[in-house]
């Protein structure tokens with residue numbers, strides 16, 4: 675099967691599972707149903723759930739039914755983070771994926787509650803699934819804990835706070851890496867490490883997938899900054915306390931592109947221990963390196 679077909683099969687499987695999760699939840703206000711659907715089905719790339727499924731099912735040959743609730747939960751957590759990130763109190767964005775942001779359509783209160791609902795639903799869906807595997811409950815709880823850690827205080831939330839306050843480390847380079855390792859890479863990394871934990875991977879396999887996830891997560895952010903780069907950014911100062919710290923400002927445009935490719939190359943070599951089974955994940959890493967949006 676070629677790469678594009680495989681990715682669209684994973685996406686279809688994930689979309690169906692996400693619709694099922696929503697279908698099961700009854701009796702709640704129509705505004706929340708509309709706002710959750712609006713953000714969950716608005717053209718996201720489904721990167722995190724595709725990573726999870728391609729590791730859990732593709733690499734370890736496990737039953738997709740056991741993994742799909744995790745894939746859905748990762749997309750719910752990602753979607754909540756984007757809805758909250760777009761709020762006036764944070765990035766104050768009017769558009770995401772070419773459509774009005776949640777708070778622009780439904781109002782700020784509904785957008786905050788939509789994010790809260792998605793975050794809670796993620797854990798409900800994972801825990802409900804975990805109880806279906808009583809003999810393997812501890813393994814499930816371990817995977818869920820990894821996700822809570824990566825998206826919580828020590829992961830994505832600290833990254834977001836450090837970005838907002840521009841918490842300075844010893845240099846611009848270190849500051850950038852600290853922020854994006856937590857803000858962007860942590861959830862991408864855990865999409866792979868949670869799959870490894872659930873599949874009872876060996877320690878070497880777990881470490882390889884975690885490292886791959888961290889590196890493609892960092893590359894993903896570098897490329898995001900490159901795509902957002904505007905010529906006037908070149909004159910921005912990037913010392914301590916600067917207003918805007920991005921990879922092109924610190925490394926230049928070409929330097930950032932090279933950095934992203936270095937991260938991707940290293941990530942790809944991390945998967946060598948899986949042999950041909952990792953071809954899809956390696957192609958996915960190359961695909962991310964070339965993305966234009």
Ligand code: GRG
Nearest residue numbers: 718719720721755758759830831834857858898
């Ligand atoms: C509000 C707690 C909290 C956290 C927000 C992830 C994040 C933290 C903010 C997003 C800021 C941002 C645009 C970062 C760049 C990298 C990134 C995560 C882009 C969006 O992810 P994609 O491209 O989104 O996977 P799609 O639209 O495909 O779902």
